[in-house]
Amino acid sequence: MLLKDKVAIVTGGTRGIGRAIVFELVQNGAKVLFTYLKSDESAGIILDEIKELKGEAEAIKADVRLYDEAKKVTEETLNKFGKIDILINNAGIIKDKALMMMEPSEWLDVINTNLTGYFNMSKACIVTMMKQKSGCIINMSSIAGIVGMPRQVNYSSAKAGELGLTKSLAKEVASYGIRVNAIAPGFIETDMTKDLKQKDDLVKIIPFGRFGKPEEVAKVVTFLASEKSGYITGQVLKVDGGLAI
């Protein structure tokens, strides 16, 4: 139980990597509040499954693109659990297209959800963590933010921006005992990648010869959220099967 009695917020907790993170944290003893944007049903199913595991979790419908909603998430967490130890910024979308075909709205949607959403949640939590003189923020970025990906100028830009946010904030709040790190997954088996047309070609360029599993990313989250990584901040940990070496 690496995270016993820790309180964690996970944004975008009903699908893919976010869902795996929610279960991983609960199984390590954390109390988790996760956000979702659309499916009340998915959130309910996850809460039922967590109850069966005798874990403690709450779900809240929130659009983290809006600061007021992010604030609502932190207030709900404080009302329910009394503190915020861990923030996992994870909610994200893709709208892949070649730049020449990309609408300005598709650029903004991706930037607002992936980058501004991370800013909003971090800002909404940071004063609580600073007062506590402890806390841990983990930004789920992507190797797309490190090496760049064709047809993803919006997503890659947002993901690279998250790394800048991670490093700057890490320096800003280190003296308050708050650690800020990022994880950059490669190709992971989720809804986001299931319809990739060039999947077979992509597998060939991954040294491990396969896509990763959401649980393999979630375990790294536990490490970065726990005291085992107590002297690590401002870092980007790639979880990509060697793709971006």
Added chain:
Amino acid sequence: MAGLPFDKEYHIAIMADNKKLENELRVLIAEIVEIEPGKITPTANFVEDLGMDSMMALEILASIEKKYKLRIPEENLPKISDLTKTIEIVNKFLNK
């Protein structure tokens, strides 16, 4: 003031409280910023005039909350920029 009832005792009490509050806040801020209390004039800007690290606003806010058993929402942090504005905020939440 024309049109308003004038209660001299009430005003004196408020002014006395404000002076007490001002002095207490001056000492509290001086301890955090580590300067002489006398340098904290009513309108001296904490960052530009007193060399305060902008992050110290949070230390001041947290200390005020603890001392007066208040909860001041963090949206007020940017307003903690000089003694007068800080007194205004504390008064606002003391009266709530």
